[in-house]
Amino acid sequence: MAKRARYCKKVRSIAKKEVGELMREKTFMLSVLIQLFIASFSTFLVIGLTSFYDPTIMGDIEMQGISVAVVGTEENELYKLLQESKINTRLYSDLTPAYGDFYEHKVDAIVIAPPGPPEGTDILNVDIYLPKSEIKATLISLQLKEPLEKFEQHVRDIRTQRLPGYSPLEININKRGIKTSSTYFEFIFVALLPLLVFTPAFISGGLVIDFITEEFERKTMELLLVTPASMLEIVSGKVLVAVAIVPLQALAWMLLLSMNGISIMNFFTILLVVTLIGLILVLTSSIISAIFRERGVAQLLYSMVLIFLFMASYLFTNSPLNLVTRLSIDSIGASESALWVGLYTLVALALCMLTVATVKNTYKNN
Amino acid sequence: MSGWFTIAKWEFFRSKLKFDSRSAILLTLTLALVIAASFAAAQTQMSMNQKIYTAASTEPALRPILESDQRFSYLPVTIYDATQFYMYGADFVIIGNNVYLGDNPKSAAAGSALENTVKEYREIVLTSYDDINNSHPVWVTVHDIERPQNFQLLSAQGAAGSLDTGRDSGSNERSHQGYPKGEITTEYLNAGSSFTLPQDISDLDDYKARSFFQKQTLSTPSFFSPPIPFTAILYAFLFIFPIYFISQFYSTSIMDERTNKKGELILAAPLSSRDIVIGKTLPYILVTLLIQAVITLYIMGIPADIRTAQSSLLILAAILPVVLLFFALSFFGAILSRSFKELTFTSVFLSVMISGYLFFPAMFTNIHAISSISPITLIVRLIEGETLLIGTYLFSTLPFYFVAFSAFLFGTYIYREEDLFTQKAVSEKITDCLEIFLLNPYGSVFLLSIIFIPFVYMTQLMLIVMLFNLPAPHSVIVMIALSAMAEELVKSAGIYTIFKRKLQLVTMRNAFRLAVLSGTGFFVGEKAVAVLTLAPIASSAFGAVMTMGTLLLIPLLLHISTAAVSSIVMYRFGTRRYLLSVILATVVHSAYNLFILRGVLFG
Numbered sequence: 001m002a003k004r005a006r007y008c009k010k011v012r013s014i015a016k017k018e019v020g021e022l023m024r025e026k027t028f029m030l031s032v033l034i035q036l037f038i039a040s041f042s043t044f045l046v047i048g049l050t051s052f053y054d055p056t057i058m059g060d061i062e063m064q065g066i067s068v069a070v071v072g073t074e075e076n077e078l079y080k081l082l083q084e085s086k087i088n089t090r091l092y093s094d095l096t097p098a099y100g101d102f103y104e105h106k107v108d109a110i111v112i113a114p115p116g117p118p119e120g121t122d123i124l125n126v127d128i129y130l131p132k133s134e135i136k137a138t139l140i141s142l143q144l145k146e147p148l149e150k151f152e153q154h155v156r157d158i159r160t161q162r163l164p165g166y167s168p169l170e171i172n173i174n175k176r177g178i179k180t181s182s183t184y185f186e187f188i189f190v191a192l193l194p195l196l197v198f199t200p201a202f203i204s205g206g207l208v209i210d211f212i213t214e215e216f217e218r219k220t221m222e223l224l225l226v227t228p229a230s231m232l233e234i235v236s237g238k239v240l241v242a243v244a245i246v247p248l249q250a251l252a253w254m255l256l257l258s259m260n261g262i263s264i265m266n267f268f269t270i271l272l273v274v275t276l277i278g279l280i281l282v283l284t285s286s287i288i289s290a291i292f293r294e295r296g297v298a299q300l301l302y303s304m305v306l307i308f309l310f311m312a313s314y315l316f317t318n319s320p321l322n323l324v325t326r327l328s329i330d331s332i333g334a335s336e337s338a339l340w341v342g343l344y345t346l347v348a349l350a351l352c353m354l355t356v357a358t359v360k361n362t363y364k365n366n
Numbered sequence: 367m368s369g370w371f372t373i374a375k376w377e378f379f380r381s382k383l384k385f386d387s388r389s390a391i392l393l394t395l396t397l398a399l400v401i402a403a404s405f406a407a408a409q410t411q412m413s414m415n416q417k418i419y420t421a422a423s424t425e426p427a428l429r430p431i432l433e434s435d436q437r438f439s440y441l442p443v444t445i446y447d448a449t450q451f452y453m454y455g456a457d458f459v460i461i462g463n464n465v466y467l468g469d470n471p472k473s474a475a476a477g478s479a480l481e482n483t484v485k486e487y488r489e490i491v492l493t494s495y496d497d498i499n500n501s502h503p504v505w506v507t508v509h510d511i512e513r514p515q516n517f518q519l520l521s522a523q524g525a526a527g528s529l530d531t532g533r534d535s536g537s538n539e540r541s542h543q544g545y546p547k548g549e550i551t552t553e554y555l556n557a558g559s560s561f562t563l564p565q566d567i568s569d570l571d572d573y574k575a576r577s578f579f580q581k582q583t584l585s586t587p588s589f590f591s592p593p594i595p596f597t598a599i600l601y602a603f604l605f606i607f608p609i610y611f612i613s614q615f616y617s618t619s620i621m622d623e624r625t626n627k628k629g630e631l632i633l634a635a636p637l638s639s640r641d642i643v644i645g646k647t648l649p650y651i652l653v654t655l656l657i658q659a660v661i662t663l664y665i666m667g668i669p670a671d672i673r674t675a676q677s678s679l680l681i682l683a684a685i686l687p688v689v690l691l692f693f694a695l696s697f698f699g700a701i702l703s704r705s706f707k708e709l710t711f712t713s714v715f716l717s718v719m720i721s722g723y724l725f726f727p728a729m730f731t732n733i734h735a736i737s738s739i740s741p742i743t744l745i746v747r748l749i750e751g752e753t754l755l756i757g758t759y760l761f762s763t764l765p766f767y768f769v770a771f772s773a774f775l776f777g778t779y780i781y782r783e784e785d786l787f788t789q790k791a792v793s794e795k796i797t798d799c800l801e802i803f804l805l806n807p808y809g810s811v812f813l814l815s816i817i818f819i820p821f822v823y824m825t826q827l828m829l830i831v832m833l834f835n836l837p838a839p840h841s842v843i844v845m846i847a848l849s850a851m852a853e854e855l856v857k858s859a860g861i862y863t864i865f866k867r868k869l870q871l872v873t874m875r876n877a878f879r880l881a882v883l884s885g886t887g888f889f890v891g892e893k894a895v896a897v898l899t900l901a902p903i904a905s906s907a908f909g910a911v912m913t914m915g916t917l918l919l920i921p922l923l924l925h926i927s928t929a930a931v932s933s934i935v936m937y938r939f940g941t942r943r944y945l946l947s948v949i950l951a952t953v954v955h956s957a958y959n960l961f962i963l964r965g966v967l968f969g
Contacts, residue, residue: 022707034715037722037828103513114504123498125505132510141508141590148587152504156492159500166495169431171484173465178474182482185475186437190415203714210706217706218625295706296618297389300611304396311403317416329472330455331418331439 010229014237015244018211022241035199035249066136067106068144069098072113077154078126079113081147087140102129109140118155126151188262189329194321196257197274200249204242205281205302211238212286213295231363232356235290239282239355246278247271266327269337273327276344277320281306283351287358320344369637373645377619410436419476422456424448435483438476489588502586604665605685605745606724608657610717613692616650617700621709624700624786639781643697643774651693658685665749677748684744684759687766691720694773701777701785702792723824738762739827765820772817779803800863811860811880815887818856819895825852843960850955854948857884857925858932865933866941877937878930885926892921928955 067088070079074091082089090107092098101107108131114124126148130137160166212235215221224234250271254264264270284305289298313319318326318340326332417439421432424445432438441456451459451466457476458467465480467473492501623629632642662681669675699712728742738744741762744754776799780786785795803809826849861880863869870876928951935947 021705034711034718037718102511105513118503121499123505124503125507128506128508129511130508132512137510145587145590148504148506148590152587155503156501159503160492162500163492163495163497166491169484169488169491170463171460171465171480172463173477173481174467175477176467176469176474178469178471182475182479185471186415186418186479190413190418194414206710206714207707210710214625214706217622292389294389295622296615299614299618299710301389301392301396303611304393304400308396308400308403311400311407314407314410314414315403319414322414322416325414325418329418331420333455 007233010233011237011240014224014229014234015240018238018241032249034203035196035253066108066140068140069101069107069110070113071095071098071110072115076113076115077118078111078147078151081150081154082111082144085143085147087143087147099129102131108136109144111144118158124155190325193254193257193262193264193328194324196253197250197270197324198277198321200246200253201274201278201281202306204246204278205285205306206299208238208242208282209285209289209295209298209302211242212289213293213298216293217295232359235286235355235359239279239286242282243275243279247275250274264328265330266337269341270324270327272341273320273323273344276341276348279348280344280351283348283355287351287355290355290359290362369641370645370648373632373637373642374648377646378649380619419472419479420454420456421458421460421476421480422448422451422454423460425460425462428460431483431487432480434487435479437479438483485588504587506585506587506590604661605658605742606688606721608661609654609689609692612650612654612657613696613717614713616647616693617696617709617713618706620646620697620700621703621706625706627787629786630783633783633786639778643778643781647693647697647774651689654689654693655682655686658682658689677751677754680754680759681745681748684741684748684754684763687763687770688720688724688741690770691766691773692717694770694777695720698773698777701780702795704789719824719828722828726827739765741766765823768817768820769824776800776803796859797863797866800859801867801869804860804863804869810887811864811884812887814860815857815884816891816894818859819888819891822849822852822856823895825849842963846959846963847952847956850959851948851952853888853925854928854932854951854955857888857929858936858944858948858951860884861929861933862936862941862944865936872937874934874937877933881930881933882926884933885929886922888929889922889925892925924955924958928952 067090068082069092070076070082070089071092071094072079073093079089079091090101095110095112098107098110102110110127110129112127112129114126116122116124118124128141128144130140160168215224215234221234225231229237254267254270258264285298285302288301288305289295292298292301313321316322318332318336323332323337323340327337413436416436419438420441421438422441422443423429423432424443426442429440429442432440441454443451443454443456443459445461447454448459448461452468456468457473458465458480465477467477495501623632633639659682662678666674666678666681669678695716696713699716700709703709703712724740724742727738727740728746738758739762744759744762748754779799779802780795784790785798790798800814803814804811829845829848829852861877861884864876864880865872870880931954932947932951935943935950939946
């Protein structure tokens with residue numbers, strides 16, 4: 001018992017030393033700044049780009065002052081569908097005046113409606129001319145997609161009857177007035193949230209490499225080992241600090257997201273998962289750095305392992321990233337999540353034992 | 367020649383020795399694992415959205431359709447249970463042909479996901495018929511054609527008066543210059559592009575497969591999508607990943623020599639610090655370029671003719687400034703930081719910043735001309751088979767060369783014992799390099815302000831990204847304040863160094879003289895950047911704004927007077943009040959900018 005208390009005390013003093021150094025160098029602030037940047041960059045992507053690429057979120061305001069020239073006749077089905085849409089259309093019977101107006105910025109795109117009848121057998125080709133390198137081109141092509149799909153559906157309704165045995169799948173979705181597209185929703189919960197809560201864990205893994213290799217390269221490890229602390233206690237103290245800061249940062253992120261109106265379910269289970277993964281990563285990188293002692297090599301190996309784990313998590317359901325997503329939107333049952341949290345705990349425990357064994361093995365003399 | 371060459375040779379062999387057989391084996395092993403996992407992940411369509419929605423259904427026939435999309439987990443229910451689907455945690459229920467959604471955002475998202483799944487399923491079924499004229503009867507061909515741009519710049523000068531008049535006069539001047547005469551036919555507009563309509567169903571797959579790496583030009587309406595910006599990110603990652611790693615080794619090597627003091631021996635050798643820096647840097651740059659060349663070959667294939675060989679070389683030319691910038695900043699970071707932790711944070715921070723600068727504009731490739739400020743855009747264009755003008759190349763790479771060169775220059779200045787092997791504060795080290803620059807016969811605050819412009823320019827671009835999240839009028843105001851602060855910091859840094867290190871007498875006269883020099887330098891640099899920046903975007907429409915004679919005097923006076931504010935505060939209260947002086951100057955500067963932009967902000 002007394003031995004255990006002494007161990008804890010030594011670990012604590014090593015941990016205190018590392019925290020003190022972190023605070024003194026103010027580098028920790030830099031890491032917070034990095035995360036802030038990643039977060040704002042991602043939200044910039046979410047709100048800026050997904051709304052830009054999602055015509056349902058975008059209002060009608062952007063289409064004001066943009067009009068499209070349609071070359072064709074009054075009776076053309078595509079022209080009728082375009083008129084029904086949000087696009088301002090102008091009908092031309094010939095391409096020459098349409099191009100003249102396009103050149104003078106009176107219209108911003110030219111659509112050549114195919115003259116062939118839907119009942120025919122030839123492919124109907126719609127030529128679309130867009131202004132190169134102008135933002136309007138993207139706005140127009142976004143708005144054109146829906147009428148074009150309707151046109152395709154219209155022609156298909158006639159022509160697919162000629163396909164033997166084809167019966168179209170009719171599904172009628174009753175919407176309830178909540179305007180959300182799946183891209184937007186999935187971007188927040190599948191990409192942004194896991195990225196934000198796991199970044200502290202990724203950073204801590206790299207941090208512990210610096211903690212340990214620095215002592216070797218500065219030749220201060222010998223000094224530390226002269227003190228009553230053993231190698232195992234030194235490493236434990238460093239691991240403790242690196243892991244402890246993970247849930248703190250993750251919590252800050254989740255609170256920030258909640259303040260922005262993104263409701264996250266299973267708050268504490270997510271924190272637990274993040275801490276476990278942080279522990280797994282920190283232990284992995286302390287094993288690596290205890291063996292190699294060379295910062296460049298250790299960091300490179302750690303990054304490779306990290307990329308491997310990241311890629312591997314695409315491969316199965318309830319990978320840490322997927323688990324956080326499913327927890328946050330309550331798409332997972334209590335027993336299933338408990339099973340997987342238990343599984344990750346086992347992995348962390350196994351790594352704990354591996355770390356102890358490696359450190360004891362490598363530094364037998366101490 | 368021999369000095370730096372010896373160092374380079376030495377550095378090269380030494381860094382190879384770091385890898386013993388054990389770490390080499392482990393590295394190859396993890397690399398193989400990474401490749402295997404990425405390959406497997408690519409097969410599963412690369413997404414982490416497994417089972418995020420729960421679909422309850424009374425129709426067993428729909429099960430295979432729902433399970434073809436990994437986002438859904440399927441829950442069979444009886445008609446009796448169906449009305450209470452939300453009790454079972456389902457997001458929607460399918461009864462017959464009808465889908466009923468729950469009343470929360472998640473259900474709405476699930477409904478929109480289901481809509482796409484059904485659409486995709488229909489395409490799969492139709493594709494199985496080998497009868498393209500009836501299954502895919504409509505095709506869309508997109509052509510991008512040039513027309514004179516009418517470009518507006520929302521700058522201080524632009525907002526001041528030319529906003530209303532600029533638009534009308536611009537369109538009148540522009541009409542009928544270079545406009546083709548005679549009748550326009552589709553053949554005329556399609557010149558140079560050759561699209562043939564698909565003959566049978568197997569062509570459909572070709573068009574689909576191609577759209578990921580190439581610009582989509584021909585598709586059916588269901589597959590019709592606006593230019594995907596994310597391919598650019600993919601390229602950027604492919605090229606930039608090796609640079610991250612190698613710059614890590616580079617900065618570690620420099621830091622290493624600082625912590626274990628081996629560097630002192632090299633400094634004692636009869637070599638100039640320039641030789642040492644070149645010798646230590648060159649091997650890493652060469653290895654990186656070699657890797658970049660391999661990546662280029664991988665993407666472009668073995669060049670078959672002069673044209674592809676030329677674009678491969680141009681890709682390398684576009685990546686070179688990026689490599690230089692990464693190395694220059696990690697070099698500078700390695701000299702400034704006091705420990706490995708600090709170095710890690712600094713280099714990650716800088717990498718994230720540069721990547722942001724590279725990725726963000728590249729997402730607008732094919733959307734807007736402004737995207738060419740990032741070299742990655744050039745690479746994307748070259749891969750798409752476009753040509754590159756020398757003006758565009760200079761436009762996007764000059765800031766990179768410039769920042770890289772000055773970072774190396776300033777770093778070399780303090781590559782000496784007293785800065786490398788002592789625990790000097792970061793601000794002291796920066797003051798050191800400014801001092802050496804100013805002591806140089808050609809160095810002056812005028813030149814210093816010009817040198818700092820690309821830094822300010824890059825910082826301001828980053829600020830736009832960071833501040834996007836704040837609500838509209840606030841974000842603009844914070845942006846104005848912070849970018850004014852960046853400019854004031856840069857303008858006063860030289861004056862601070864001169865007063866702090868007593869390079870010139872601290873008198874009122876000098877304070878004023880230096881402010882004029884620094885302000886004018888910044889103004890000249892800013893205008894040079896404006897000319898360079900806007901020339902490739904809009905040569906004609908912007909010319910009018912650039913030649914507005916009287917309006918230019920006001921910004922010049924502003925830059926001088928705000929620099930004077932900080933320099934006089936420093937003269938009066940000493941350099942310890944540096945922060946206060948910068949804040950005061952920022953307040954004046956922001957007030958002016960707010961006044962100029964008042965119409966846009968509040969009107």
